[in-house]
Amino acid sequence: MGGAYFPPTSASSGGVRAYNLIKHYGTQKQLVQALRGVSFEVQQGELFGIIGPDGAGKTSLFRILTTLLLPDGGEATVDGYDVVKQYSEIRKRVGYMPGRFSLYQDLTVAENLEFFATIFNTSIEENYDLVKDIYAQIEPFKDRRAGKLSGGMKQKLALSCALIHRPSVLFLDEPTTGVDAVSRKEFWEMLNRLKQQGITILVSTPYMDEASLCDRVALMQNGEVLTVDSPEGVINSFQQPLLAVKANRMLPLLNDLKAFEGSDNAYPFGEYHHVVLKEGTEPAVLENYLRQRGHGPVTITTIRPDIEDCFMALMRN
Amino acid sequence: MKQFRSFVKKEFHHILRDKRTMFILLGMPIVQIVLFGFALTNEVKNSKIAILDQSNDVSTLALRTELAASRYFDIERDLHSYKGIEEAFQSGKIRLAVVFPKNFDADLRHFNKAQVQLIADASDPNVATTLVNYATAIIMDYQDRITHDRRLPYTINTELRMLYNPQLKGAYSFVPGVMAMVLMLVCTMMTAITVVREKEMGTMEVMLVSPVKPMKIVMAKAVPYLLLSMINITSILLLSVFVLDVPIRGNLLLLIGESVLFTLTCLAFGLLISSSTASQQTAMFISLTGMFLPTVMLSGFMFPIENMPLPLRILSNIVPAKWFYYIVKEVMIKGLGFAAVWKETLVLTGMMLVLLTMSVKRFKIRLA
Amino acid sequence: MNNNIAIKAESLTKKFGDFTAVDGISFEVQKGEIFGFLGANGAGKTTAMRMLCGLSMPTSGKATVAGFDVYRQNEQIKRNIGYMSQKFSLYEDLTVKENIRFYAGIYGKSDAFIKEKTAWLIDQLHLGTEANKLVKSLPLGWKQKLAFSVAIFHEPQIVFLDEPTGGVDPVTRREFWSMIYDAAESGITVFVTTHYMDEAEYCNRVSIMVDGRIDALGTPAQLKQSFGAQSMDEVFLKLARKAVRSAD
Numbered sequence: 001m002g003g004a005y006f007p008p009t010s011a012s013s014g015g016v017r018a019y020n021l022i023k024h025y026g027t028q029k030q031l032v033q034a035l036r037g038v039s040f041e042v043q044q045g046e047l048f049g050i051i052g053p054d055g056a057g058k059t060s061l062f063r064i065l066t067t068l069l070l071p072d073g074g075e076a077t078v079d080g081y082d083v084v085k086q087y088s089e090i091r092k093r094v095g096y097m098p099g100r101f102s103l104y105q106d107l108t109v110a111e112n113l114e115f116f117a118t119i120f121n122t123s124i125e126e127n128y129d130l131v132k133d134i135y136a137q138i139e140p141f142k143d144r145r146a147g148k149l150s151g152g153m154k155q156k157l158a159l160s161c162a163l164i165h166r167p168s169v170l171f172l173d174e175p176t177t178g179v180d181a182v183s184r185k186e187f188w189e190m191l192n193r194l195k196q197q198g199i200t201i202l203v204s205t206p207y208m209d210e211a212s213l214c215d216r217v218a219l220m221q222n223g224e225v226l227t228v229d230s231p232e233g234v235i236n237s238f239q240q241p242l243l244a245v246k247a248n249r250m251l252p253l254l255n256d257l258k259a260f261e262g263s264d265n266a267y268p269f270g271e272y273h274h275v276v277l278k279e280g281t282e283p284a285v286l287e288n289y290l291r292q293r294g295h296g297p298v299t300i301t302t303i304r305p306d307i308e309d310c311f312m313a314l315m316r317n
Numbered sequence: 318m319k320q321f322r323s324f325v326k327k328e329f330h331h332i333l334r335d336k337r338t339m340f341i342l343l344g345m346p347i348v349q350i351v352l353f354g355f356a357l358t359n360e361v362k363n364s365k366i367a368i369l370d371q372s373n374d375v376s377t378l379a380l381r382t383e384l385a386a387s388r389y390f391d392i393e394r395d396l397h398s399y400k401g402i403e404e405a406f407q408s409g410k411i412r413l414a415v416v417f418p419k420n421f422d423a424d425l426r427h428f429n430k431a432q433v434q435l436i437a438d439a440s441d442p443n444v445a446t447t448l449v450n451y452a453t454a455i456i457m458d459y460q461d462r463i464t465h466d467r468r469l470p471y472t473i474n475t476e477l478r479m480l481y482n483p484q485l486k487g488a489y490s491f492v493p494g495v496m497a498m499v500l501m502l503v504c505t506m507m508t509a510i511t512v513v514r515e516k517e518m519g520t521m522e523v524m525l526v527s528p529v530k531p532m533k534i535v536m537a538k539a540v541p542y543l544l545l546s547m548i549n550i551t552s553i554l555l556l557s558v559f560v561l562d563v564p565i566r567g568n569l570l571l572l573i574g575e576s577v578l579f580t581l582t583c584l585a586f587g588l589l590i591s592s593s594t595a596s597q598q599t600a601m602f603i604s605l606t607g608m609f610l611p612t613v614m615l616s617g618f619m620f621p622i623e624n625m626p627l628p629l630r631i632l633s634n635i636v637p638a639k640w641f642y643y644i645v646k647e648v649m650i651k652g653l654g655f656a657a658v659w660k661e662t663l664v665l666t667g668m669m670l671v672l673l674t675m676s677v678k679r680f681k682i683r684l685a
Numbered sequence: 686m687n688n689n690i691a692i693k694a695e696s697l698t699k700k701f702g703d704f705t706a707v708d709g710i711s712f713e714v715q716k717g718e719i720f721g722f723l724g725a726n727g728a729g730k731t732t733a734m735r736m737l738c739g740l741s742m743p744t745s746g747k748a749t750v751a752g753f754d755v756y757r758q759n760e761q762i763k764r765n766i767g768y769m770s771q772k773f774s775l776y777e778d779l780t781v782k783e784n785i786r787f788y789a790g791i792y793g794k795s796d797a798f799i800k801e802k803t804a805w806l807i808d809q810l811h812l813g814t815e816a817n818k819l820v821k822s823l824p825l826g827w828k829q830k831l832a833f834s835v836a837i838f839h840e841p842q843i844v845f846l847d848e849p850t851g852g853v854d855p856v857t858r859r860e861f862w863s864m865i866y867d868a869a870e871s872g873i874t875v876f877v878t879t880h881y882m883d884e885a886e887y888c889n890r891v892s893i894m895v896d897g898r899i900d901a902l903g904t905p906a907q908l909k910q911s912f913g914a915q916s917m918d919e920v921f922l923k924l925a926r927k928a929v930r931s932a933d
Contacts (some may be wrong), residue, residue: 046373052824053854067525068684087682088528102519106334107327119529145334151726161523177851180725180880181918182925206852208919209883219855251866267859268866270886270917272906277432308855308883315856 022073052220095167105147120165150185324537374422493645496620508587566652583674691874723746724894770847826857
């Protein structure tokens with residue numbers, strides 16, 4: 001994917017640029033390739049998602065961009081500053097929320113926020129308008145120790161702490177992992193309101209369904225970027241016909257779908273199985289085939305792929 | 318400055334809210350001092366002694382009875398020559414030998430003056446001094462009594478000989494030893510653990526991605542433990558003076574200043590450990606083996622360094638506790654001034670600076 | 686009692702002091718069914734599952750698991766269930782083989798059985814070259830598949846899965862679910878707790894807990910229909926938004 005990008009020039013604009021980032025761990029004998037040449041650009045004020053399973057390299061990427069790790073190759077800028085040479089400039093202007101909500105468990109909600117405000121040389125009062133929307137929801141518990149909060153509340157507090165110094169770029173590493181659906185929804189709503197304030201936001205997540213909530217996404221797998229596009233763009237790039245199929249006995253159905261000549265790929269998808277048809281194969285042919293194989297009433301619908309379908313298609317390439 | 322203050326405040330919250338750990342940190346010195354003190358007073362009861370009486374007269378007989386009557390001593394055997402003394406000690410049966418020279422009573426009556434020789438096994442210096450003190454007290458009692466009865470000034474000189482450890486290193490040694498041990502535990506281990514805990518919790522990541530200078534993080538961690546150590550030093554000193562009757566002979570300010578110096582050395586070592594470890598368990602293990610064991614084994618507190626083989630004697634020089642232990646003993650027990658310990662102070666200062674520089678240098682501005 | 690029922694709960698309740706964590710839940714799980722047990726953080730899922738696994742004594746109500754009573758026969762229950770959670774199931778510093786051996790040993794299987802089945806399992810999972818490697822060196826997806834295989838190694842009647850597939854790629858996830866379907870086909874009942882709704886779509890039936898009660902129970906299709914929702918996510922949000930309590 002690297003071809004479309006050029007090395008960042010030193011005095012570039014805001015946002016985030018990564019060019020051919022490489023990172024590996026371990027010794028020569030047991031080399032773990034975390035990033036194998038990752039490139040993308042995030043515009044200022046964009047809500048950008050890094051979507052990929054555990055082990056895709058999301059955390060390594062975030063740590064390089066937040067100046068916590070040095071890349072073994074490639075270049076990157078955040079808000080126009082080089083992540084290696086100008087790390088102290090970047091540290092002044094980014095907000096970072098690591099995977100585990102890094103709060104002081106034995107400090108209260110208010111003490112945590114106050115502490116993070118002072119280490120960034122600011123005060124809660126100064127930037128209260130930015131966090132008030134989020135912090136107001138946990139303020140009733142401000143004297144409770146952070147360790148005693150529920151997952152959703154911890155997430156809100158961690159976000160408040162990452163925002164309290166009004167960063168220009170916000171990095172959120174898997175903020176929704178381990179949090180229930182309601183809190184996840186609220187969290188994405190909060191991110192959209194933050195975007196209105198002009199903050200550039202990079203979110204990583206292993207949950208494909210969250211891709212549609214971003215302006216643009218980079219799909220990652222095994223240290224490589226599979227594609228960078230808007231969610232619609234990703235879906236539109238899926239060219240083959242896709243069908244959702246359902247029958248009474250799902251397990252034999254899947255085996256038959258896999259064996260079907262005209263199917264390029266078949267896999268379970270919730271209560272349906274999805275079948276990717278080879279170009280030129282008509283759904284009616286499949287229906288016929290399934291009837292011959294003795295499946296009684298079969299539901300076959302042509303559907304629009306979702307990000308998970310696209311991700312799997314990209315993984316196969 | 319506000320940043321720093323808020324850091325220190327946070328550290329205090331961590332300590333104060335972990336009640337159990339705080340209780341251990343503040344209670345440990347008290348328990349140790351009491352235990353050591355108790356173990357000592359208990360040990361001298363019914364100690365076996367030998368008597369070499371070359372005079373066999375009224376006075377020696379009287380003294381002998383006094384000694385035997387005391388609950389501290391049991392006369393294990395009578396000796397007939399100096400050679401027997403050595404054997405008796407070496408067989409491990411006795412802890413003290415009392416030698417009356419020829420013509421003891423005659424000397425006392427004619428010259429109003431006589432000699433008694435007390436020979437003690439000083440390889441356990443605490444016990445040796447205590448025994449000698451008790452024996453001297455009994456002899457003095459006797460001297461006072463005959464002076465009173467006969468209205469003449471009689472003097473019995475006790476002459477001391479300490480076997481195996483003639484300089485009597487280690488007398489009251491447990492007080493400076495406990496000080497070294499406690500400061501080491503509180504500062505080295507606790508500092509290492511708190512820094513590593515932030516790594517484990519992930520809060521260190523956020524600290525690093527902030528404009529805070531590493532130096533500030535490091536110093537803020539040190540402040541509360543420095544204070545806690547001062548409290549511990551105070552409680553140890555108060556206990557040793559008022560409960561154990563171990564006096565502070567030297568300058569109190571000098572003693573405290575030296576303790577601060579040692580505390581800083583330990584803190585620096587703790588920070589150094591924390592910068593190269595990733596888990597609390599490892600940090601604790603390294604502090605224990607790297608600092609605590611050498612403190613106990615090689616500082617001279619438990620085992621006299623003079624008796625060690627050469628390699629260990631050389632090795633002991635890099636143990637900060639050895640220097641601190643020496644300084645405290647000279648100042649507190651012997652009552653010497655700064656002039657007597659400036660060299661050791663210099664060594665300790667050097668160690669502190671090296672460790673501190675190393676730990677600040679090694680404190681990474683990035684992960685891994 | 687009906688022999689086709691793997692789990693049966695009637696008015697099952699657990700109170701901690703004044704707090705009713707699980708508030709009289711009733712449901713049945715058929716043998717060989719894949720049953721999704723959903724709920725927001727703090728809804729009472731974990732407490733309910735602990736009671737069913739025989740780890741926690743109910744305050745009131747009745748429940749049988751694999752035909753055994755949760756009050757009196759929790760030892761028998763433990764012998765007849767398997768358990769897997771995403772985080773804690775395998776020992777990272779033991780090899781694949783050692784992990785299998787260890788878990789099989791816990792259930793007192795004979796050496797011959799262990800040996801034979803271990804070989805079969807390693808072959809099934811295509812772990813031939815990794816059998817003597819430490820588990821921590823395996824990719825996450827393989828670990829999850831191995832953890833599931835270990836959880837059903839002793840051929841339990843019911844397997845409890847606690848948020849099994851978070852964070853894996855879509856392909857591995859599907860491989861994992863086809864292992865679950867295979868297990869269900871062979872008669873093992875699968876009880877899955879999760880708060881990821883796309884996992885719920887793979888279950889035969891799901892229940893949704895809100896504030897300690899089961900507020901919805903049915904097939905994903907039924908639930909979507911009765912709540913007028915496009916996805917399970919929507920169903921869940923409609924229900925969970927009503928929740929009063931939020932603490933974990």
